[in-house]
Amino acid sequence: MRESLGCGHVLGHDAQPEGDAWMQTDQPIIRIRNLDKYYDAFQALKNINLDVHQGERIVICGPSGSGKSTLIRCINRLEEHSAGQVFVDGVELSDETRDIRAVRQEVGMVFQQFNLFPHLTVLENLTIGPIRVRKMSRPDAEAKARLYLDRVHIPEQADKYPAQLSGGQQQRVAIARSLCMEPRVMLFDEPTSALDPEMINEVLDVMVELAESGMTMICVTHEMGFARKVADRMVFMEKGEIIEVAPPAQFFTNPASARCRMFLDQILEH
Amino acid sequence: MAAATVDISPPRPQRRLTLRKLFASRSLSVALYALVLWLIVRTALTGAEAMGYDWQWYRIPGYLFSLTDDGFQLGEIGYGLLASLGLSGLSFLIAILLGLLVALLRLSGLVVGGAVALIFLEVVRNIPLLVLLYLFYYVLGPIFGLGRYGASILCLGVFHAALVSEIFRAGINSVARGQWEAASSIGMTRAQAYRHIILPQSVRFMLPPLTGELVNTVKSSAIVSVVGVAELTTVGRNIISETYLSFEIWFTVAAIYLVVTVCISAFASFLESRYAVSN
Numbered sequence: 125m126r127e128s129l130g131c132g133h134v135l136g137h138d139a140q141p142e143g144d145a146w147m148q149t150d151q152p153i154i155r156i157r158n159l160d161k162y163y164d165a166f167q168a169l170k171n172i173n174l175d176v177h178q179g180e181r182i183v184i185c186g187p188s189g190s191g192k193s194t195l196i197r198c199i200n201r202l203e204e205h206s207a208g209q210v211f212v213d214g215v216e217l218s219d220e221t222r223d224i225r226a227v228r229q230e231v232g233m234v235f236q237q238f239n240l241f242p243h244l245t246v247l248e249n250l251t252i253g254p255i256r257v258r259k260m261s262r263p264d265a266e267a268k269a270r271l272y273l274d275r276v277h278i279p280e281q282a283d284k285y286p287a288q289l290s291g292g293q294q295q296r297v298a299i300a301r302s303l304c305m306e307p308r309v310m311l312f313d314e315p316t317s318a319l320d321p322e323m324i325n326e327v328l329d330v331m332v333e334l335a336e337s338g339m340t341m342i343c344v345t346h347e348m349g350f351a352r353k354v355a356d357r358m359v360f361m362e363k364g365e366i367i368e369v370a371p372p373a374q375f376f377t378n379p380a381s382a383r384c385r386m387f388l389d390q391i392l393e394h
Numbered sequence: 395m396a397a398a399t400v401d402i403s404p405p406r407p408q409r410r411l412t413l414r415k416l417f418a419s420r421s422l423s424v425a426l427y428a429l430v431l432w433l434i435v436r437t438a439l440t441g442a443e444a445m446g447y448d449w450q451w452y453r454i455p456g457y458l459f460s461l462t463d464d465g466f467q468l469g470e471i472g473y474g475l476l477a478s479l480g481l482s483g484l485s486f487l488i489a490i491l492l493g494l495l496v497a498l499l500r501l502s503g504l505v506v507g508g509a510v511a512l513i514f515l516e517v518v519r520n521i522p523l524l525v526l527l528y529l530f531y532y533v534l535g536p537i538f539g540l541g542r543y544g545a546s547i548l549c550l551g552v553f554h555a556a557l558v559s560e561i562f563r564a565g566i567n568s569v570a571r572g573q574w575e576a577a578s579s580i581g582m583t584r585a586q587a588y589r590h591i592i593l594p595q596s597v598r599f600m601l602p603p604l605t606g607e608l609v610n611t612v613k614s615s616a617i618v619s620v621v622g623v624a625e626l627t628t629v630g631r632n633i634i635s636e637t638y639l640s641f642e643i644w645f646t647v648a649a650i651y652l653v654v655t656v657c658i659s660a661f662a663s664f665l666e667s668r669y670a671v672s673n
């Protein structure tokens with residue numbers, strides 16, 4: 125329904141001088157066209173096409189090594205794609221680093237291994253981006269940081285160091301750190317895979333709340349309960365290709381492809 | 395399974411273990427050290443006696459410092475020590491700055507930058523320090539108008555910069571890749587990531603080897619005595635040429651170097667333990 129795959133759109137937008145004009149139209153916030161990614165001879169991504177609209181929640185799943193992480197890392201250019209195009213908010217990702225940094229401020233990323241800054245307190249982890257990158261004043265940044273710490277339910281941990289927190293708390297700090305940059309899109313790269321089972325839910329709860337607040341989200345995860353709850357569309361990948369894109373109701377009950385059905389059987393077995 | 399585990403540990407390692415235990419025991423090690431030290435000192439003393447060496451230790455304190463009516467005054471060796479410390483300190487400062495620059499160049503990913511850094515490293519590492527000093531003093535000195543002091547400091551700085559840059563490089567590389575990714579994912583520039591994220595974390599990894607390098611700098615500063623810079627070793631040589639107290643003076647000079655370097659190491663391990671706590 126909202127998926128407009130017309131390529132003419134891309135060119136049309138690129139030519140537009142006004143930054144706001146397209147917002148009225150149904151311009152996707154992320155647009156991936158014919159994306160290929162090679163590691164030397166190995167092709168990690170094959171001809172990926174995907175549009176994500178403002179406010180949409182996408183869950184990407186698939187067997188390990190299927191290119192899920194590589195795909196979302198191409199969206200904020202932690203990986204450089206080999207061919208094709210990636211547009212974020214109308215800006216094409218290229219070697220132009222100034223654009224990349226602007227894009228990265230709009231695209232938050234949550235990593236599997238949290239990647240908090242261990243030498244900084246929780247509060248400093250949250251404020252360093254706004255202060256150094258957004259040039260915000262320290263009091264403003266701290267107020268914002270406390271706001272988001274509150275939203276991830278750990279306001280009392282502000283002055284601790286990451287190593288003093290549990291895995292679940294660390295991941296929530298990492299989510300808050302991304303949110304402090306006020307991104308328009310959030311990418312989640314297997315955010316619960318490194319967590320002990322009893323801590324997974326506290327992170328998922330925060331992600332559900334974030335989804336309910338209207339944030340555009342792209343999540344690589346195997347948490348199918350979460351996917352069922354929040355996803356607008358499920359994306360199934362295998363061997364670097366998108367095999368199937370479907371709304372969760374259809375995806376979980378009646379997937380079109382046999383490979384997808386097999387995968388779901390495997391992970392939903394228990 | 396049980397039989398297999400029994401088979402794996404034959405009795406032989408156990409016997410070796412007891413021998414090792416014996417050597418590891420504190421009383422035996424102390425006794426061994428004492429014995430070796432005593433043998434060395436005794437041999438030296440009897441040897442010196444056989445030469446008819448006239449020990450005049452009482453003359454040494456005057457060269458270190460004196461307490462007169464005017465109060466505390468440094469002696470020649472005292473001033474030499476200060477000069478050595480100043481020389482090593484300045485050289486090490488140059489080594490740190492230059493070393494950081496070379497390390498960043500090597501890690502920059504720029505082809506030219508990396509090549510320049512690599513050439514610098516290979517050239518400096520593969521020339522003996524003494525020859526490097528002659529190059530700086532006899533060749534670069536006259537060309538660029540460097541005095542003996544300037545040439546010596548620059549030479550030591552450049553020599554140790556090569557080693558320091560490798561320490562920096564290893565320290566920077568030891569910071570997890572995810573830290574770079576986290577920093578760039580919030581839009582930081584490379585410079586910001588280095589300054590706020592990477593370098594503060596790598597200090598912890600660099601501190602022990604950097605201390606070692608500072609100790610090395612203090613020790614290798616003795617070599618500038620060959621071009622006549624007035625520092626500890628030069629002062630020692632000058633005193634000997636006037637007084638022939640060679641045994642006493644060299645023992646003293648060696649002891650002073652030892653005390654300085656041990657102090658540096660002790661201070662570094664204090665710093666390290668503080669860093670460990672705050673992390």
